[in-house]
Amino acid sequence: MSCIFQSGVRFSAYPDAGLASLLVRWIGCQRFIYNGKVGEDHLYAAQRRLLIKSGVTDPDALKTPLDQEYSRFKSRELSPWLYDVPSQVLRNGAYRWMCAKTRQLKGLAKAPTRRTRKNFNSVMLTNELFRFVRSNGEEVLEIGTEKNPVGLLGFKAHRPYDLPRTIVIRNEAGRWFVSFSYAHEGDRIVREPHEVAYEINGLDDDVLDAATIGLDRNVRDNCFTDSTGRQHKIEQVNLDRIARREKGARRYQRRMSRTKEHSANRRKVAQKIARRKNYAQRVRKDFTHKTTHGLVVSETRLFVLEGLRIKGMTRKPKAKRDPVTGKWLRNGARAKAALSKKILASCWGELDRQLQYKATWHNKLAVKVPAAYSSQECSRCGHTHPGNRDGARFACQRCGLEAHADWNAARVIKARGIRALRKGVYDAPKTRKRVAFRRKDLETGGSPGASDTPEEMSVEQTLDRLAA
Ligand SMILES: [Zn+2]
Incomplete structure (x- = not known):
């Protein structure tokens, strides 16, 4: 008997300014759908509780539908921006919620919760939305549908990779990463x-x-x-660097307090702070x-x-x-x-x-x-x-x-x-x-x-x- 393993590789990615701002929007839209599904799930749970309270003993009477439908969150009046992104991006948001919910039902995780920019900073793309092309002798990702490509995403492959069925593009403190995930049959057996x-x-x-x-x-x-x-x-050298960056972050924090709200300058300073704080996280994870x-x-x-x-x-x-x-x-x-x-x-x-x-x-x-x-x-x-x-x-x-x-x-x-x-x-x-x-x-x-x-x-x- 063999098992299905999930593995992946993560590379640094280098989108140009136009593609980066587009990806940020895609991330937001995917998160919007995900949160919509979470809210709906909460609603179903509340109704289930009411039913139980009124004496209905069958707890499955109002089950949350485990599907990838998202059209009810799309509205010309309330969320017109959702019409600007490819439907696959939105569907994948619903799919990500479905995976999280399935994990909960299997007892592997807690119920999916509302996410924010901090803990949902990535967009998952299935293979309709990307393909590998050659540009200037290098392999790069073309993002978007085949008919309507939106840009080229260069990445630095520091190790060999297979062609993935899905990719995840992530933005961490201003840095971009692309991960290729694979599900493959492994030859070893993992026991309980x-x-x-x-x-x-x-x-x-x-x-x-x-x-x-x-x-x-x-x-x-x-x-x-x-x-x-x-x-x-x-290592001490890394601890010293963390301390130095923390000091820098404090300095920029003071500077940020003097910037105007919603200004481009404030955003730039905020990114500088995020980068400095992100360094410690990266060192710890590496450790x-x-x-x-x-x-x-x-x-x-x-x-x-x-x-x-x-x-x-x-x-x-x-x-x-x-x-x-x-x-x-x-x-x-x-x-x-x-x-x-x-x-x-x-x-x-x-x-x-x-x-x-x-x-x-x-x-x-x-x-x-x-x-x-x-x-x-x-x-x-x-x-x-x-x-x-x-x-x-x-x-x-x-x-x-x-x-x-x-x-x-x-x-x-x-x-x-x-x-x-x-x-x-x-x-x-x-x-x-x-x-x-x-x-x-x-x-x-x-x-x-x-x-x-x-x-x-x-x-x-x-x-x-x-x-x-
Ligand atoms: Zn003793």
């Missing part, structure tokens, strides 16, 4: 995580120990330490890709991470109010914002995400274990006490083990992962129960989804969690 867990669980203790790596994430120094004692860190690649191609078969709830840790604290006087009290929001920034800058979530999918790809397993007290526990004798820890040093009060605190924590996490594996925590596939509505929302009228968001932590709690 619980099958991999079963297989690894069959290993002898010492073999499993050698094939397991625990990873500890250190926010203070912005690095990862694995249980072999190796530190993974963004996580290199780190996770290095990990999955090694001999290791089990990766153990600490399960931290990044969302709750970095959420803004709720406003506090004095119950008697009604005055607003300090809630530590600023202190927490600084910490949140550091947590997010350490690319935790991204490392986790990439390690998960890359491990699956290589038939390896990446798991998460509870992180509580991992830095106070001795990796040799298991003695857990706050006194064991002194800054970056770890010294066990019972058995006298002395080590770097991160290395000790990584070993504790590794041991926890092995214990959980032996206990069979990762064995059985989780069965997901689909719930048509949430009882709590019905009673309180609260916003749907509020109940399943992670709880918010105070600065102290977050620090505790980190120190633990």
Whole structure:
């Protein structure tokens, strides 16, 4: 049995000014259709809830239609601009929503939400809207329908590529990229995580120990330490560059405050800021890709991470109010914002995400274990006490083990992962129960989804969690 794999390549693209402004419009129109479908989905969900409330028990009575139709969002009066773009661009917007909705129905993702310019900055084109042509001896993309081409898009292919059926053109902080995506049959078989867990669980203790790596994430120094004692860190030269660009961004931010609203100048300055901020993102992504690649191609078969709830840790604290006087009290929001920034800058979530999918790809397993007290526990004798820890040093009060605190924590996490594996925590596939509505929302009228968001932590709690 073979699997269908999705893969792709991404190249820098160089549209001229005319094509760039056209592509920006296409992106906007595709987003408009996508958001239209999202809104419609919300409407159906609200009606379903009303039906259930009035006693209709069949939750499928008002299903959101899973289709690519978009004509109802097109109106000469309200959205005349949609008539200027090729219909395939709009249909692909509906198609992108359909894919997102399908993922939700399969239990792979949350419901599709409204997107903005920030998180929907690309346009997907199917092969009616592009073809490869030669211009000045180079292969370039001709964008538009065959009858009505709109421009040539040059790109820099830094590796060989096949002819794609769909392409995605993306604008990131003023830079353009084109990605070619492929779905092809692979010759290798990718197994389910619980099958991999079963297989690894069959290993002898010492073999499993050698094939397991625990990873500890250190926010203070912005690095990862694995249980072999190796530190993974963004290179200093890149950190210096990030700092320099942040400084530059602050300078342009001040300049932007003096520009006139909606002026061309303001747009230019905004782009300069975006570029500078984008640099840090690119460095971090590059770092996580290199780190996770290095990990999955090694001999290791089990990766153990600490399960931290990044969302709750970095959420803004709720406003506090004095119950008697009604005055607003300090809630530590600023202190927490600084910490949140550091947590997010350490690319935790991204490392986790990439390690998960890359491990699956290589038939390896990446798991998460509870992180509580991992830095106070001795990796040799298991003695857990706050006194064991002194800054970056770890010294066990019972058995006298002395080590770097991160290395000790990584070993504790590794041991926890092995214990959980032996206990069979990762064995059985989780069965997901689909719930048509949430009882709590019905009673309180609260916003749907509020109940399943992670709880918010105070600065102290977050620090505790980190120190633990
Ligand atoms: Zn000890």
